[in-house]
Structures are given as structure tokens and as C-alpha cells.
Amino acid sequence: MKKVIELPEKFNFKAATTDHGWYMLPPFHSNDDMSALNRVEKLSTGKIVMLHIKQDNAKLIIEIEDKKTLTNKESEEIIRKISWMYRLDEDYSAFYKMCADNKDMQEIVTENRGRLLRSPSIFEDIVKTILTTNTTWSRTISMTTNFVTLLGERYSDDSGLFTFPTPEAVLKKDRDFLNQTVKLGYRSDYIYELALNIVNGVYDLDVLKNPEISTEDVVLKMKKIKGVGPYALSNILMLLGRYDYLPVDSEFKKHVKNKYFSGELPPNAQLHQLYKEWGEYKFLAYWFDR
């Protein structure tokens, strides 16, 4: 089955897919030439589908592998999720205007960059963000792969591909399993508690997709999640389309130390003042400055 989504005027599939590292984390997977992004996805009806996403001029083409036909509701859910993943509703014109005035940011405008791939659900994006903290990227990949393989649902009997686990699936195992078998280390408690609070209705995360909610409200909610500190907060806000907080982590410090401070790192307060001329777009300014 095939579905088509009309794209905004400015859209660069390869950049939108690969400008952020999420495409390397399962259940995302891709061909070597990056012509398509693939993903196993569980729909709210319980049906599990394989999605192949690619661009054809002004359209996004979705090939859906499925044993049975999809209902209209299921098709709509797929379109809604993919539109969210590629931020098709986001307006980059103000950011592009600022880039046009900056000689180092010209190619952001000419190449239609700025979109950073995100997951269909906030739960998945928060889990993945927590799995990037205090570790290396290669460990993030292996922790995510373990998490998806050991707790997700298999696409088909002969497939090595899985869905991203639901919070309910996390709660079916204990913290020891997350710690020692999935090898999440001390992050296992954070992720278990996150899943628990979602299932118990303490956190209702997907309402935060609503751009009408103020960033301050989102910040207050995110700070309540154990395992989410300043760096993770900034990354989650970015994933929600809010770019005013900088991700001040070791990588950020390494970058600005070399580029702006000739090897001598200033105090923390000063680091948070960087890129402030970019206003609501500080995160993107830093991201594409690297």
C-alpha cells in the first residue's frame, strides 16, 4: 500500500533525516544511500506495519508493508505520525531570515535545512534522550538496540526488526532486567519510573505536542521527570520544536571552547549566554554552527 503526503515548499529529505542522529537509532533504519528512511511502527489499533519513507519532488511517498489492508483510521495515524516526525507543520521562515543575515549560515537557507528528525511519540524521544546522557554515541546505539530488541514487538516471525516498546511493555519487566539485561545501567530507574508515571496517568506527554502550550509550562513538566537535567531538557524542547534552550554538555563545551574561547572554557553562566542573538532559535544556531 502506498500513501502520499504533500510537502512544504522548502524541504530537504536527506538533511531532515540525517542532520540529527536519531535516524541511526532503532526502530529507525535506513539504506546506505539514505534514499529512504524505514521504521517498524505499532498503530493504536495494535497493528504492526513497516514503513518506507522517501521523497519524490514535492511529495513524501510512504510505502506500507502490511499483510491486511489498513483502515482509514490507521492510514490517518500513519500520516499524522510521519508529519510529526518530519515537522511538516513547523514554520522556519523566521529562522531562515536570521540565517540569511549571517554569512556562515547561508547554506541553511539555500539547502532548506533546519528540520531535525524526531520520533512519533514523546515517550520514545525522552527515553532516547536519557540514553544519550553520560555515555558515548556508540553506547547509546547499543542501549537503544537492546531496549527495542528485548522489549519491543517483532515485526514478523522471520524479522529481526522490532517496534519501539510501549511504557506498558517496560513495566512487564523489573528494574533489574532493564539494568542488567538491557544494560541501561543507572538509567534503568529513570526509564522505569517514566513508564510507570505514563501508565498511571501522572504524565500525559503527547499533549505537549500542542504548540499553544507555553515553553515555561513544558519546562516545568519536563523538570519533574527523573533523569532529565539541563542538557536533556534542552534536547527534549528541541524535539518539541522549541529552540530557546542550549544543550550545554561536553560536546557543546568542546565546540565553543575551540571556536570562541581559544581553548579556555569560561564559567557555566557565560556558556548559557552564547547564541543569545538567535533568540528563539539558539539551539538550531548552535546545531548548525558545528
Place this chain on the structure above:
DNA sequence: GCCCAGGGCAGGA
């Protein structure tokens, strides 16, 4: 064995 990795938490000034 030791050190560190795209941090965060609790405790204490």
C-alpha cells in the same frame, strides 16, 4: 587496573 563518556542527583555551603 584506570579513565572517561554529548549528565544528573542528592547533599551541602
Place this chain on the structure above:
DNA sequence: TCCTGCCATGGG
């Protein structure tokens, strides 16, 4: 608000 010790895993 800022600083310190500690957290648990695997790779160099």
C-alpha cells in the same frame, strides 16, 4: 545558585 562526590556500564 553553585560546587562536590557519586552513580553503572563498556571501550580505550
